[in-house]
Amino acid sequence: MIFQDDIVNFGKAYAIATKDLAEVFTSIEIYGPMIGVPMFFAVMLPVLTFYVTQHSAGSVLSKLISTPASVAGISASAGLIFMTFFSISVLGPIFLTMPILTASVIAADSFAGEKERKTAEALLSTPITRSELLLGKIIASFVPTVILTVAVFAVYGYITNYLSYQIFQQVILPTPTWLMMLLSSPFLAIATIGIVVLVSSHVKGVKESQQISTLLVLPILVMPFAAILGIADLSVGFFGWLIAALAVADVLIIYLGVKSFRKEFML
Amino acid sequence: MDRAISVKNIAKRFGGTVALEKVSFASERGMNIILGPNGAGKSTFLRCVDGLYRVERGSVSVLGEDPYRNDQLKEKLSLLTDNYALYDYLTVADNLRFFGRLYGLGNAETMNRSREMLERLDAIEYIDRKVYGLSRGTKQKVAFCRAVLNEPQILLLDEPTAFLDAHSAEMVRKVLAGYEKEGKTILFVTQKLDEVTRFNGKISIMSHGRIVRETTIDGLYGVILRNTVVNFRLARPIKKSTAMRLPGFVEANAEAATLLKFRVGDYRDVSKTIGELLAEGGKIVSIDYMEHLIDDLSR
Numbered sequence: 001m002i003f004q005d006d007i008v009n010f011g012k013a014y015a016i017a018t019k020d021l022a023e024v025f026t027s028i029e030i031y032g033p034m035i036g037v038p039m040f041f042a043v044m045l046p047v048l049t050f051y052v053t054q055h056s057a058g059s060v061l062s063k064l065i066s067t068p069a070s071v072a073g074i075s076a077s078a079g080l081i082f083m084t085f086f087s088i089s090v091l092g093p094i095f096l097t098m099p100i101l102t103a104s105v106i107a108a109d110s111f112a113g114e115k116e117r118k119t120a121e122a123l124l125s126t127p128i129t130r131s132e133l134l135l136g137k138i139i140a141s142f143v144p145t146v147i148l149t150v151a152v153f154a155v156y157g158y159i160t161n162y163l164s165y166q167i168f169q170q171v172i173l174p175t176p177t178w179l180m181m182l183l184s185s186p187f188l189a190i191a192t193i194g195i196v197v198l199v200s201s202h203v204k205g206v207k208e209s210q211q212i213s214t215l216l217v218l219p220i221l222v223m224p225f226a227a228i229l230g231i232a233d234l235s236v237g238f239f240g241w242l243i244a245a246l247a248v249a250d251v252l253i254i255y256l257g258v259k260s261f262r263k264e265f266m267l
Numbered sequence: 268m269d270r271a272i273s274v275k276n277i278a279k280r281f282g283g284t285v286a287l288e289k290v291s292f293a294s295e296r297g298m299n300i301i302l303g304p305n306g307a308g309k310s311t312f313l314r315c316v317d318g319l320y321r322v323e324r325g326s327v328s329v330l331g332e333d334p335y336r337n338d339q340l341k342e343k344l345s346l347l348t349d350n351y352a353l354y355d356y357l358t359v360a361d362n363l364r365f366f367g368r369l370y371g372l373g374n375a376e377t378m379n380r381s382r383e384m385l386e387r388l389d390a391i392e393y394i395d396r397k398v399y400g401l402s403r404g405t406k407q408k409v410a411f412c413r414a415v416l417n418e419p420q421i422l423l424l425d426e427p428t429a430f431l432d433a434h435s436a437e438m439v440r441k442v443l444a445g446y447e448k449e450g451k452t453i454l455f456v457t458q459k460l461d462e463v464t465r466f467n468g469k470i471s472i473m474s475h476g477r478i479v480r481e482t483t484i485d486g487l488y489g490v491i492l493r494n495t496v497v498n499f500r501l502a503r504p505i506k507k508s509t510a511m512r513l514p515g516f517v518e519a520n521a522e523a524a525t526l527l528k529f530r531v532g533d534y535r536d537v538s539k540t541i542g543e544l545l546a547e548g549g550k551i552v553s554i555d556y557m558e559h560l561i562d563d564l565s566r
Contacts, residue, residue, distance in 0.1 A: 015368040019354065019361075026356045026397075122352030122413065125317055126369035127341040264320055 008131045016128070016136025020110045021144065034105055035148065038098050042155040045091050050163040053083040080168050085227075087160045087172055089234045092181045093223035095156055099149045099189040100216045107141035107196035108209035111266065116205045120266040130263055138193055145189040153182050180239035187246035192216055194253030200265050270294060271421050271452040272316055277325035279311055286311040288476045290325075294421075294454060297447040298468025301456040301478075308476040309456035310349065313423050316454065317346040329421060342370065347414035349425040351406040355399035359385075359409050362398060363416065370417040377416065384412040388438050403430040411439055422446060424455045428462060440465060463487065492534035495556055499527045499540070503550040513543050 025031050114120035123133075157178070161171040174182075195213045203209045226232035272294035279287040287308045303309050314320050315327055318334025318341070327333065332340045353362050360378065367377025385391040390408040393401055398409070407430045414422065422443075428436040443466075446453055456473075457463060463470060463484075470487055472480040482490075496517055504523035510516055515536065517528040529540050537554065544551060 009371075012369055015365060019357070019365045022361065023354055023356050117355070118348075118350045119352045119354055121314070121319060121346065121348045121350070122366070122410075123369075124319055125341060125344075125346040126366060127339050127371075128369055129338045262321075267314075267319060 007129055008135060009129075010135075012128050012132045013136040013139065016123075016133060017139040017143075020106075020137060020140035024106060024109065024140075024144070030109075034102060038095075038102075038148065038152045039155060042095070042152045043159055045094065046087065046156055046159040046163060049083060049086045049091065049160070050167075052086070053079050054167070077168070080164070080170065080172075083160075083164055083168075084172050084175075087164075088175060088178050088181075089227035090224040091156060091160075092178060092234070093220055093227075095149075095152055096181055096185060096188065096220050096223075097217040098152050099145050099185040100192045100220065101214060102148050103141050103145040103189040103192035104196065104210050104213035104216075106144060107137070107193045108206045108213065110137045110140055111196055111200045112203055112206045112209040115200075115266050124263050124266065130261065133263065134197065134258060134261060138197075141193045141196070142186070142189055145192075146186050149185045149189070150182070153178075153185075176236045177234060177239065180236050180243070181234075184239055184243045184246060187243055187250055188216065188220070190250040191246060191253055194250060194257045197257030197261055198253065200261065271296075271330055272299075272454060273328040274312075274316065275326050275328075277315060277322040277327060279308075279315060279320055279322055285476050287315065287322075290473075290476070290478055292471060292478060294452050295469045296450055296452060298443070298466045299452065299454045300463050300466060300468055300470045301454070301473050302458070302460070302463050302470055303456075303473035304458055307458075307473040309458075309473055310425050311476075312473070313346065313425055313454065313456055317341075317344060317423055319346075342417060343420040344423070345414045345417055345419035345421070346423040347410055347425060347427055349429065351398075351403075351410040353398045353406060353410060353413070356397060358397050359390075359394050359401075362409065363413060366413050366416055372416070380416055380418075381412055384415060384442075385409070387442065388412065388435055404432060404435065407431055408435060411442075415442065419451070421452045421454070424453065426457055426459075427455070429459075460487075460491065488534040492531055492537065492556065494530065494532060496528050496530050497537055497540070497554060497556045499529065499544060499549075499551055500553045500555075501525045501527070501544070501549045502552045503548065505544070505547050505549045509547050510544075513540065513547075515540065 023030075024034075114123060157173040160173055164170060164172045192213050195216065196209055199209055199212045203212070223232065223234060227234050232238065270293050272292065274290060274292040277287055277290050278285075290308070290312060292312075301309050301312065311320065315322050316329060316334065318327070318329070318337070321335050327335070329340060330343060334340050334344065354365070357365070360381070363381040364374050364377055367374065367381075372380075382391060382394070385394060385408070388408040388411065390405055390412070393405055393409070398406060401409070407427070411427055414424070424443075427443075428439055431439060443453055443455075447468075453468075455466070464487070467484050470482050470484065471478045472482065501524070504521070504525045505527075507519040507522050507524050510519050510524055510527050513529070515529040515531055517530050519528075520526040527544070531537055531540065541551060541554070
């Protein structure tokens with residue numbers, strides 16, 4: 001129960017969530033780019049990494065990485081170090097933007113979309129509580145985001161392993177760091193959804209809502225550069241702290257979002 | 268239920284725009300109509316009664332409860348807005364099943380009620396079609412079906428027949444007449460005088476965010492047909508010279524007249540003129556008049 005005065009009928013929350021998901025997944029124009037683009041990158045980026053590894057790993061490695069990458073017990077050949085470093089510390093954060101981008105698309109459509117398409121009036125005229133509405137819409141944004149992120153990590157992990165095995169007869173992923181990175185994605189998704197709820201009173205449409213919530217990708221995109229420059233070590237410890245910080249931020253953002261949310265914001 | 272809706276001195280603004288100012292209203296059993304031009308505040312008023320908007324001043328009571336704070340009240344209440352508010356990418360059936368679930372209805376019950384209503388409105392053939400491909404009229408029928416899904420005690424309607432053909436509009440009116448007979452409360456906002464005169468209920472005229480007059484169909488005709496020219500169409504002509512002797516004669520379309528214009532002081536004169544034309548052997552097939560602008564009524 002989110003509010004003392006609110007009753008949650010999970011059947012109604014579930015109905016809202018399934019309706020939102022049905023809306024997203026009935027039109028290929030909506031779900032096609034949302035799934036297709038990340039999947040394309042999940043294939044292409046490991047292939048590019050493999051190409052660079054084969055042709056110029058040594059020189060790139062000596063220029064980019066000032067300190068020897070201590071990569072979890074894997075053979076110290078330059079190519080393998082490069083491919084491991086790049087697959088985890090560069091591609092990992094890039095794919096970590098997935099939960100933010102996907103959650104922002106679905107959540108913005110779910111909240112601001114009702115306002116934009118003027119369907120909110122009928123929805124809010126039914127006997128649903130604020131908690132049922134928020135719960136339904138948060139589920140509708142969270143579940144596909146996590147599934148899609150796991151799928152993208154699985155595809156990019158598989159391609160990376162397949163390619164690394166071709167040259168080094170070794171698989172690279174998963175490593176504990178990579179798994180921690182994946183574990184942080186639900187927390188990023190919740191933060192994104194919380195921001196969409198928070199800004200729902202101030203935005204007029206889906207685009208505005210998306211633009212504000214996708215600002216979260218900026219700190220994530222700093223990670224690869226920080227790793228390359230040796231400023232940050234994207235280790236298990238780093239992601240442990242990141243998850244802890246995100247968990248606190250999620251509670252705060254969701255609390256503020258839920259507390260400030262009024263149903264008429266959707267009108 | 269008498270006085271199912273009681274609104275006292277409410278105000279609502281959007282930014283600097285005053286939408287409602289000092290509006291008070293008490294519903295009566297059956298049909299209650301709010302008539303007013305575009306921008307009068309009718310739709311905002313309806314949304315305040317439905318509890319979608321929080322009023323800034325005054326109070327709204329529906330069945331003795333505040334609709335803004337009591338979500339469960341909406342099990343007994345329903346709103347049909349003027350923009351259909353249907354989910355375009357879902358089928359008609361999926362839309363109705365979704366709303367049925369929010370009203371706590373099972374899918375079978377929802378579909379039974381929906382099929383019955385869609386059949387009455389001649390829209391059953393669209394039940395498995397996605398909403399985005401439907402005409403405006405069909406969307407309005409589906410939206411009406413959704414609005415009565417929960418068999419509400421109070422039905423709030425915003426121009427429910429605006430895009431319907433004559434037959435479908437008549438079907439909707441019959442459904443509403445059935446609701447009236449059951450003693451339910453209907454609050455209907457419109458800008459169409461013609462629509463208002465099809466019902467016999469309490470009429471409130473709204474202008475610039477205020478209810479400026481409360482009247483009845485009798486009172487409304489008293490205004491509409493005050494010092495107005497009325498056309499009488501005849502199946503069997505009468506001589507123009509005969510018509511000219513009748514009080515209020517204005518003009519005739521021919522020596523053997525089938526269209527006559529008379530000026531009436533008020534609507535009671537229409538009956539007198541009909542009697543006189545019948546006495547002269549005229550066979551009247553229709554009577555019409557130039558409809559007033561709603562803005563004139565609210566002055």
